Amino acid sequence: xxxxxxxxxxxxxxxxxxxxxxxxxxxxxxxxxxxxxxxxxxxxxxxxxxxxxxxxxxxxxxxxxxxxxxxxxxxxxxxxxxxxxxxxxxxxxxxxxxxxxxxxxxxxxxxxxxxxxxxxxxxxxxxxxxxxxxxxxxxxxxxxxxxxxxxxxxxxxxxxxxxxxxxxxxxxxxxxxxxxxxxxxxxxxxxxxxxxxxxxxxxxxxxxxxxxxxxxxxxxxxxxxxxxxxxxxxxxxxxxxxxxxxxxxxxxxxxxxxxxx
Amino acid sequence: xxxxxxxxxxxxxxxxxxxxxxxxxxxxxxxxxxxxxxxxxxxxxxxxxxxxxxxxxxxxxxxxxxxxxxxxxxxxxxxxxxxxxxxxxxxxxxxxxxxxxxxxxxxxxxxxxxxxxxxxxxxxxxxxxxxxxxxxxxxxxxxxxxxxxxxxxxxxxxxxxxxxxxxxxxxxxxxxxxxxxxxxxxxxxxxxxxxxxxxxxxxxxxxxxxxxxxxxxxxxxxxxxxxxxxxxxxxxxxxxxxxxxx
Numbered sequence: 217x218x219x220x221x222x223x224x225x226x227x228x229x230x231x232x233x234x235x236x237x238x239x240x241x242x243x244x245x246x247x248x249x250x251x252x253x254x255x256x257x258x259x260x261x262x263x264x265x266x267x268x269x270x271x272x273x274x275x276x277x278x279x280x281x282x283x284x285x286x287x288x289x290x291x292x293x294x295x296x297x298x299x300x301x302x303x304x305x306x307x308x309x310x311x312x313x314x315x316x317x318x319x320x321x322x323x324x325x326x327x328x329x330x331x332x333x334x335x336x337x338x339x340x341x342x343x344x345x346x347x348x349x350x351x352x353x354x355x356x357x358x359x360x361x362x363x364x365x366x367x368x369x370x371x372x373x374x375x376x377x378x379x380x381x382x383x384x385x386x387x388x389x390x391x392x393x394x395x396x397x398x399x400x401x402x403x404x405x406x407x408x409x410x411x412x413x414x415x416x417x418x419x420x421x422x423x424x425x426x427x428x429x430x431x432x433x434x435x436x437x438x439x440x441x442x443x444x445x446x447x448x449x450x451x452x453x454x455x456x457x458x459x460x461x462x463x464x465x466x467x468x469x470x471x472x473x474x475x476x477x
Numbered sequence: 478x479x480x481x482x483x484x485x486x487x488x489x490x491x492x493x494x495x496x497x498x499x500x501x502x503x504x505x506x507x508x509x510x511x512x513x514x515x516x517x518x519x520x521x522x523x524x525x526x527x528x529x530x531x532x533x534x535x536x537x538x539x540x541x542x543x544x545x546x547x548x549x550x551x552x553x554x555x556x557x558x559x560x561x562x563x564x565x566x567x568x569x570x571x572x573x574x575x576x577x578x579x580x581x582x583x584x585x586x587x588x589x590x591x592x593x594x595x596x597x598x599x600x601x602x603x604x605x606x607x608x609x610x611x612x613x614x615x616x617x618x619x620x621x622x623x624x625x626x627x628x629x630x631x632x633x634x635x636x637x638x639x640x641x642x643x644x645x646x647x648x649x650x651x652x653x654x655x656x657x658x659x660x661x662x663x664x665x666x667x668x669x670x671x672x673x674x675x676x677x678x679x680x681x682x683x684x685x686x687x688x689x690x691x692x693x694x695x696x697x698x699x700x701x702x703x704x705x706x707x708x709x710x711x712x713x714x715x716x717x718x719x720x721x722x723x
Binding site for chain 1: 614616617619620621622623624625626627630634635638639642
């Protein structure tokens with residue numbers, strides 16, 4: 217489970233500090249292509265930071281991250297690895313899409329324009345092609361009738377589904393979900409999870425999700441990683457983690473979460 | 478939002494009736510002075526429009542350089558902003574008109590007026606633009622990065638359109654400042670509204686009529702700017718407001 221032949225994502229000895237606080241501590245972590253990994257753990261354990269570093273929203277202090285066989289945070293200068301420049305980051309980052317806890321939709325654009333702005337400007341797609349793809353994706357997330365709605369006219373669940381469609385429009389190989397249901401009213405969580413489940417059925421997508429939805433993680437993920445204090449304290453299949461956790465902290469965390477949840 | 482346009486219209490109606498009343502009372506002087514003053518007003522409008530264009534361009538460039546430029550670019554932007562904010566507009570005007578020729582650069586009075594006043598207002602505008610850009614949620618940048626937009630693409634497509642709405646009211650103030658500032662160009666021989674007023678006053682000594690008329694003309698011009706900016710704000714925030722409404 218730990219060693220994967222051709223990992224889609226590989227963290228090698230990655231450390232991240234904020235001042236004197238170490239958020240991630242010499243982390244080694246791999247995700248296979250098309251694997252669905254749920255990341256759970258107490259807040260402040262470095263889960264979200266892991267996704268943000270992969271999306272290049274945070275710089276790492278030490279170590280290397282590889283994506284799809286090539287370094288993301290570094291690039292080759294001759295045969296030496298040097299910190300990546302903007303161009304390299306942009307090229308490798310193109311394989312990754314991310315959905316945020318607070319949606320971060322562009323409020324001045326309709327749902328469909330949210331989904332076509334990047335394909336138009338970054339991929340250079342024609343307006344018709346981008347629109348067609350966006351409409352298709354919005355239809356897939358169940359918003360085919362809301363193309364011209366602005367974010368402010370949509371519910372939280374609808375906004376998050378637009379955000380998913382927007383990320384997919386860039387055709388990523390890896391999708392990152394950062395607590396995407398945490399900001400939603402409870403009755404809206406289901407519609408978003410349904411869409412993510414649908415994505416899981418598509419076979420060319422690697423999924424990493426930081427989540428507090430234990431039930432969903434249990435039935436959806438191939439692997440569950442429990443993070444604690446900047447390290448993976450325990451990982452395994454959902455059955456192993458949820459039914460027979462061995463780590464002391466995992467047991468504590470799960471009993472606390474499942475009691476209230 | 479509903480009441481304001483009505484209040485606004487009332488003020489305009491009030492001023493127009495004041496003007497009309499004034500015109501009736503001083504009909505002869507009104508007829509006598511208005512054509513000349515209108516010619517001056519035209520120059521005032523031209524300098525204001527030209528200055529506004531210079532101001533917006535300079536402000537945008539300075540703001541972007543100050544925030545995202547290289548060390549040299551940032552230094553240049555800060556130098557520009559501090560110099561033009563920290564010295565008198567009149568002195569800037571004089572300097573460009575009377576000192577630049579010593580360095581072999583002689584400019585038309587109109588060009589000097591437009592440049593000096595535009596750059597002066599642009600220095601304030603740069604800070605307005607910077608503030609508006611920084612008021613946009615950091616999540617917007619992050620979402621754009623996740624979609625692989627470059628920094629300039631993000632600025633242009635995502636951040637500036639949202640910041641634009643925020644900065645319209647302060648720009649309205651700056652444009653009015655600019656309009657009033659154009660009176661200074663009368664000091665470098667440009668025949669604007671203030672210049673014509675002084676000229677007429679010297680020739681006729683009918684100070685009350687002339688300067689009252691000029692006062693009202695400036696006020697009307699300022700109100701046109703206010704109305705235009707309001708309309709622009711309504712238009713620009715259409716999507717955002719529709720969003721907030723529900």
